[in-house]
Amino acid sequence: MAKKHRFYILRLLLFFFILTLAYPSYSAVELSNTGGEFRFGKVKAPPRPLQWKVLTTPHFEIFFYQGMEELSQRSRIILEEEAFDRVFSDFRDLYTLTPYRKIRVILFASRKEYQNSQASGLSLSDSSEGVAHILINRLVVIGQPTFRDLRGVLTHEITHLITLGPFKGDLLSSMTQGAPGWIAEGLAEYYMPAETRFPQREVALRDVVLSEEVDALEQISQVRGNLHYAEAWSLTDYIANKYGQAQLSQMLKAVIKEGYKDQTFKRLFNRSLKELWTDWRQELTSIYQEGAEFPSYTQLSSPLFAEYRDQTMVKTTKEGQIFFLSSHQGRFYDLYLAEGEKVKRLTEQTVSAFDLSPDGQQLIFLSDQDGERKLYLLSLESGAVTPFAPEVTNPVEVAWSPQGDRLAVTANRKGDADLFVVGLDGKILSVIADSPADETSPAWAPDGQWVAFVSTLQGYDQIHLGNGKTTRLLTRQALHHRKPAWSKDGKLYCLTGEKGYYRLAEVDLNNGQTSFRWDYRETVLEMLPQEDEAFLVVLYNAGRSEIYRFQR
Amino acid sequence: MLTTTIRRLCCLLLLLLFTPTALQAQVDPIYQEYRSQLEMEYFLPFIAYDGSFYVATYGKMSSILRDQELQFVLLASGEEVVNFALGYTWHAPYWSYGLNLYQMPIYTGPMWSAGFWELQKGVSLLASRHFNNEKRLDLRLQFEDFSPLSLPRFPVEKASILGFEATATHDNFSFLAQDGHREYFSLGGAFPLLGADFKYLKAEVDHRNYFSLGRSSLVLSARGGKIWGDYPVQRGFALGGIQQVSMSSLGTLTNAGILGTLADTVLRGYSEYRFFGDGFLLSNIELRLLAWPSSYQKIRGTAFTLLAFSDAAWVWKGSSQQTSSPSIGVGVGFKFYFFGLNLGLDYGIPLNTPGEFPKWHFSIGEVF
Numbered sequence: 078m079a080k081k082h083r084f085y086i087l088r089l090l091l092f093f094f095i096l097t098l099a100y101p102s103y104s105a106v107e108l109s110n111t112g113g114e115f116r117f118g119k120v121k122a123p124p125r126p127l128q129w130k131v132l133t134t135p136h137f138e139i140f141f142y143q144g145m146e147e148l149s150q151r152s153r154i155i156l157e158e159e160a161f162d163r164v165f166s167d168f169r170d171l172y173t174l175t176p177y178r179k180i181r182v183i184l185f186a187s188r189k190e191y192q193n194s195q196a197s198g199l200s201l202s203d204s205s206e207g208v209a210h211i212l213i214n215r216l217v218v219i220g221q222p223t224f225r226d227l228r229g230v231l232t233h234e235i236t237h238l239i240t241l242g243p244f245k246g247d248l249l250s251s252m253t254q255g256a257p258g259w260i261a262e263g264l265a266e267y268y269m270p271a272e273t274r275f276p277q278r279e280v281a282l283r284d285v286v287l288s289e290e291v292d293a294l295e296q297i298s299q300v301r302g303n304l305h306y307a308e309a310w311s312l313t314d315y316i317a318n319k320y321g322q323a324q325l326s327q328m329l330k331a332v333i334k335e336g337y338k339d340q341t342f343k344r345l346f347n348r349s350l351k352e353l354w355t356d357w358r359q360e361l362t363s364i365y366q367e368g369a370e371f372p373s374y375t376q377l378s379s380p381l382f383a384e385y386r387d388q389t390m391v392k393t394t395k396e397g398q399i400f401f402l403s404s405h406q407g408r409f410y411d412l413y414l415a416e417g418e419k420v421k422r423l424t425e426q427t428v429s430a431f432d433l434s435p436d437g438q439q440l441i442f443l444s445d446q447d448g449e450r451k452l453y454l455l456s457l458e459s460g461a462v463t464p465f466a467p468e469v470t471n472p473v474e475v476a477w478s479p480q481g482d483r484l485a486v487t488a489n490r491k492g493d494a495d496l497f498v499v500g501l502d503g504k505i506l507s508v509i510a511d512s513p514a515d516e517t518s519p520a521w522a523p524d525g526q527w528v529a530f531v532s533t534l535q536g537y538d539q540i541h542l543g544n545g546k547t548t549r550l551l552t553r554q555a556l557h558h559r560k561p562a563w564s565k566d567g568k569l570y571c572l573t574g575e576k577g578y579y580r581l582a583e584v585d586l587n588n589g590q591t592s593f594r595w596d597y598r599e600t601v602l603e604m605l606p607q608e609d610e611a612f613l614v615v616l617y618n619a620g621r622s623e624i625y626r627f628q629r
Numbered sequence: 630m631l632t633t634t635i636r637r638l639c640c641l642l643l644l645l646l647f648t649p650t651a652l653q654a655q656v657d658p659i660y661q662e663y664r665s666q667l668e669m670e671y672f673l674p675f676i677a678y679d680g681s682f683y684v685a686t687y688g689k690m691s692s693i694l695r696d697q698e699l700q701f702v703l704l705a706s707g708e709e710v711v712n713f714a715l716g717y718t719w720h721a722p723y724w725s726y727g728l729n730l731y732q733m734p735i736y737t738g739p740m741w742s743a744g745f746w747e748l749q750k751g752v753s754l755l756a757s758r759h760f761n762n763e764k765r766l767d768l769r770l771q772f773e774d775f776s777p778l779s780l781p782r783f784p785v786e787k788a789s790i791l792g793f794e795a796t797a798t799h800d801n802f803s804f805l806a807q808d809g810h811r812e813y814f815s816l817g818g819a820f821p822l823l824g825a826d827f828k829y830l831k832a833e834v835d836h837r838n839y840f841s842l843g844r845s846s847l848v849l850s851a852r853g854g855k856i857w858g859d860y861p862v863q864r865g866f867a868l869g870g871i872q873q874v875s876m877s878s879l880g881t882l883t884n885a886g887i888l889g890t891l892a893d894t895v896l897r898g899y900s901e902y903r904f905f906g907d908g909f910l911l912s913n914i915e916l917r918l919l920a921w922p923s924s925y926q927k928i929r930g931t932a933f934t935l936l937a938f939s940d941a942a943w944v945w946k947g948s949s950q951q952t953s954s955p956s957i958g959v960g961v962g963f964k965f966y967f968f969g970l971n972l973g974l975d976y977g978i979p980l981n982t983p984g985e986f987p988k989w990h991f992s993i994g995e996v997f
Contacts, residue, residue: 108700108716109727111757113767116835116893117800117811122759126722129663129694140663140693149660181693193762195695195720201762213670215693301930384843386805386926405926406803620929 119201121193124448136161136177141184144449144470148220151492152184152231160232164239164268168326171243180238181215182231186471187445188409189427191219202407206230209237212245222450222473223515224493225533229273236265240326244333256329257337258298262306263313264325272536274310275303276557276577280600280617282307283577286365287598288619291358294350304620307577315357320346368578374597375616380623382420385413388624390430391605391613394437399613401624402428412442414457423455424462430474435481441465443472452486467503476519476528485509485519485528496530498545507545516541520561522569529561529569540571540584551589558584558591564606570594572601581612581627594629665692667699681707696720704733727755734778745863746778747785763801769794772823775861783902785863791825793817802839805925807846807917812836819860829858835893837997844924850913850997852894860907868896868911868942868952869903871975871992895997896942897977897990898958904944904951911942913997917964932966938975953981960987971995 112120127142132149137156141149165177185191192201197208197217207218207230216234221227241248241261248255255261266274281304285291297308317325328345335341339349346353382388387404394400400423402410412424412431424442429450431442439456452465452472467486473494474487483506487494495511496519509528510516518531527542534550538557542549552558552571559579561571572579573591581595581604595601595614602622603615611628667690675685683706690699697719704712714731732750751773758766770793777785794817802809818830833854840847854866872894895913896903915938922928940958944951962975973992979985 107727107729107731107753108702108714109718109729109755110698110716111718111725111727111755111767112759113725113755113757113765113796113798116813117798117802119762119800120757120759120765122761122765123722130660131663132660146660183694195698196693198695213691384924384926405806406808407805 121195121201123193124189124446127190133179137180137182139182139184142186145184145186145220147491148184148186148227151224151227152182155228155231156182156235159228159270160235160268161239163232164236167268167322168240168243168329170326171240171330175243175246178214178242180235180242182235183215183217184220185218186220187448187450188219188429189445190448191217204404204409207234209234211238211241212248214238214242214245222487222489222494223517224489224513225273225515227492229269229275232269232273233265236268237261240264240329247333254337256332257294258300258305259294259309259312260329260332262300263309264329266306266310267313267317267325272533275306276559276579277602277617278303278307278310279577280579280602281577281620282311282361283365283600284617284619286361287369291361294354302620311361312354312357315360316346316353319356365576365578367574367576368580368598368600371596371598374599374625374627375618378625378627380616380621380625381613382413382415382624385420385623386621388615388622389603391603391615391624392431392433392440393605393607393613394433396437398437399624400431400433400440402431412440423460432475432477432484434477435479441475441477441484443475465503467497467499468505469497469499474517474519476521478521478525479523480525483525485521485530487517487519487530496528496543498528509543509545510541510548518560520563520569522563523565523567529563531559531561537575540569540589551586552584552591553589554591556591560603562604562606565608568606570604570606570612572604574600581614595627663694665694665696667692667697683707702733723759725755725757725759727753727757729753729755745783745785747775747863748778750774764799765797767794767796767798769817772825783863786861788826788861789824790819790827790861790864791822792819792827794831802837805928807839807841807925810836810838818858827859827861829856829860831856831860844919846917846919848913848915848917848997850895850911850915852909852911854909856907862905865905865907866894866909866944867902867905868894868909868944869899870901870988871895871897871973871990871996872901893997894942896940896956896958897938897960897962897975898940898979898988899956899977899982899985900988903985904942904956906944906946906951908945909942910955911940913941914939915997920963928966930968934964934966935961936964936975937961938977940977956982962990 129140129142132139132153134153134157139149139152183196185194191197192199192203199208207216209216216238218230218234221230241256285304292308297305299305300309324345331341331345342348342350342353385403385405388401390402392400399415401413403413404410408427410428411422412428413420414423426444426446428442428444431440433440438458439454441452441454443450443452450471450473452467452475454463454465469486469488469490471489472486473489476485482501484499486497486499488497493513494515494517496509496516497505498507498509500506510530514532516530516532520529527544530541530543531538532541537555538559539550540552540558540561542551556573556575558571558573561569563569569584569586571582571584573582574580577600579600580593581601582591582593584591599616599618601614602617605613607613614625614627615622616625670689670691672688673686677683684703686703688701691697699717701715702713712733714733717728719726730752735747735749751771753769753771756768772791774789776787794815796813796815798813800811802811813835815833819825819827821828835852837848837850856865894911896911915936917934917936919925919932920935921933938960941955942952943955957980958977959980960975960977962973964971964973971994973996975990976987977990978987
């Protein structure tokens with residue numbers, strides 16, 4: 078009888094076991110996954126065949142494919158000469174019993190190929206830049222448009238593997254609930270070099286500090302966007318500063334081995350979780366005070382296109398048409414055209430950058446639809462799309478000259494972003510900047526003689542002017558200066574600030590001094606000068622990036 | 630002189646010895662070609678012993694790039710009951726291929742209602758051509774032996790089937806924009822080879838259009854199917870209630886869209902499995918209002934939708950019509966969207982079929 082009972086219990090267990098397996102895979106029986114398992118649903122479709130190679134280094138195996146030899150070497154340098162030591166030295170103690178195993182790093186040239194790979198294991202709508210698979214000691218990363226971004230993403234992802242890898246036995250045997258999201262992601266963000274953290278994350282953090290809506294630890298641990306990443310980083314940074322960086326390793330170990338509970342934190346820091354959160358929250362208020370005294374622009378004005386999320390890269394024509402990118406369809410990004418109230422989608426493929434011809438008849442856009450980043454011309458009259466192949470490979474930004482005869486193209490040919498001027502036949506006419514650092518955000522002066530661009534100097538993004546023969550450093554203050562843009566009358570504007578607060582400012586072309594033109598509390602993410610000191614600005618507010626009209 | 634000559638020879642020898650090494654160091658291949666091979670990724674065993682072994686295991690092997698995957702399940706109690714499933718996938722450029730071997734008790738039908746229990750043994754070969762993210766072609770060849778298990782509410786035959794299917798699918802629906810359309814056309818059949826028992830041809834078509842009206846959206850759907858020949862009764866078309874083949878049954882993928890199976894159908898206001906047949910036409914109109922939050926673009930994990938619908942279906946068995954002309958259901962309902970999972974509850978009123986009364990219908994997942 079007892080045996081019969083056990084038999085039924087086992088059958089019940091087996092049933093739930095099947096159910097558990099069936100739920101994520103939707104089948105207990107058909108375990109091969111060709112992508113056609115479902116009637117409907119989008120499928121992963123690799124845009125081209127990839128010939129994979131592997132580069133073996135002392136601590137890593139770097140997988141890459143055709144055209145990424147330079148990128149793999151830059152990755153090797155970042156990983157071996159910078160990131161590994163930065164992280165491993167603090168967590169060496171975790172490897173006394175568990176030997177270090179080489180981490181496998183899989184590089185993809187573009188978001189399109191990353192999303193369509195089985196290696197990433199992610200959905201097509203996923204917007205991450207990389208993913209770390211702790212249990213199998215592997216990370217999958219998109220080759221970033223700039224060297225700075227590549228450093229950041231690689232360091233972030235290997236931090237996950239180095240910090241959590243030693244505990245995978247605990248995770249597999251379910252002996253522990255693991256580390257909460259805020260610790261796992263906080264560590265990964267903390268060990269990134271400061272200048273490589275995505276600026277928009279701190280913008281999101283400042284926004285909730287000012288609105289007094291800082292998330293609780295449970296919410297942060299969901300890690301569902303820029304804000305949670307920033308909160309996780311900020312709290313980890315607070316702990317490292319107050320209790321010492323060496324405590325991070327101890328905290329991780331204690332949380333995994335002893336449990337994520339007040340007792341653990343009381344032993345480590347003499348503070349409960351709630352008290353720790355409260356201490357950090359109080360400090361945040363003092364860090365993110367700048368701009369708090371200003372009125373809120375989003376309460377005085379309404380966004381132009383409220384239904385469209387993640388709006389970015391706004392451009393206009395003389396006729397009043399507004400072009401912008403948005404992830405409205407769930408894709409990063411689609412290009413939209415607004416004429417009055419009417420908004421229509423112009424592209425059926427991913428667009429990451431674009432610019433309009435001066436006559437407003439066509440635009441040039443950047444897409445990784447075919448795997449590699451490529452430029453395409455779009456006729457606004459006929460809708461026809463034709464490839465545009467400049468001599469420079471791997472373009473990441475483009476700006477059409479005011480005279481319409483040249484393009485400034487930012488391209489990543491050797492692992493960092495450099496700036497070129499190319500003719501409409503695609504031939505390189507001049508090189509504006511090609512240092513080992515990144516040069517980005519080209520903006521043509523109205524007379525077409527100079528290109529303003531951004532490059533980092535002593536930890537701050539600064540605006541430079543270049544014409545292919547000489548380069549001149551323009552801004553010098555100890556603040557970031559980004560996204561330069563010229564007005565038709567020859568005034569140069571940029572976004573300047575730090576700690577998540579960036580304001581519209583005019584740059585004095587003689588001495589590089591900036592004068593603020595934005596006295597509101599919201600951070601300006603982008604701006605486009607219009608006639609009569611008017612601007613279109615992309616503002617960050619409550620998790621949304623939206624276009625507003627602004628006039629001083 | 631001799632010394633000088635010896636010195637020169639030594640130098641030459643040293644040069645000969647070291648030069649190749651130096652050159653070799655420079656020309657050594659820095660990169661190696663990647664050769665895909667399977668490695669163990671997970672192995673989750675559950676084993677009990679009381680004179681006999683009871684085993685429930687799941688394992689997965691994959692290559693580093695996951696261009697190859699091998700998954701297996703073993704469910705056994707003693708020597709009498711040994712069930713298993715094994716699936717191998719190979720992702721080549723543009724094409725993916727799959728092979729499955731299985732012997733497994735399978736339930737087909739909604740989890741909260743009665744359906745079919747059967748023991749399935751078989752092998753399937755799959756190939757998928759992915760033209761782009763929105764268009765694909767799926768090919769399938771499958772041999773399956775099935776027999777009834779326990780006391781099914783609906784009869785299951787004991788037989789075997791050898792079938793094929795080709796399905797072309799297009800799906801550009803965007804959940805965020807509530808815009809786009811989904812459609813497939815499928816042609817399949819079975820042949821009495823290798824001892825298989827059935828011979829038939831099956832065609833299915835499904836088209837769904839989604840129109841965004843700001844906070845509201847309108848969904849229009851038209852589906853149809855026809856089987857010609859001799860087919861297993863539990864693989865025919867069934868309408869009534871919400872038949873979510875791809876969501877609610879464990880056995881779906883052995884027969885999801887294959888070998889003449891149950892298509893996803895929605896005929897609210899009627900009992901589950903109310904109509905069986907070898908041909909059907911179905912149309913649905915559903916008007917949805919996003920009650921919370923104010924826009925699909927603002928969904929951050931949870932959402933609540935109200936809806937009103939009208940479903941109409943015709944089902945035939947041979948030349949005999951099983952439904953009214955047509956059987957119509959109307960009603961209202963709501964959907965709760967919870968981090969990617971749709972939970973639905975609809976109240977349907979049958980309009981023109983005697984003996985049917987209003988009913989509640991629960992659903993999990995995207996019904997349409």
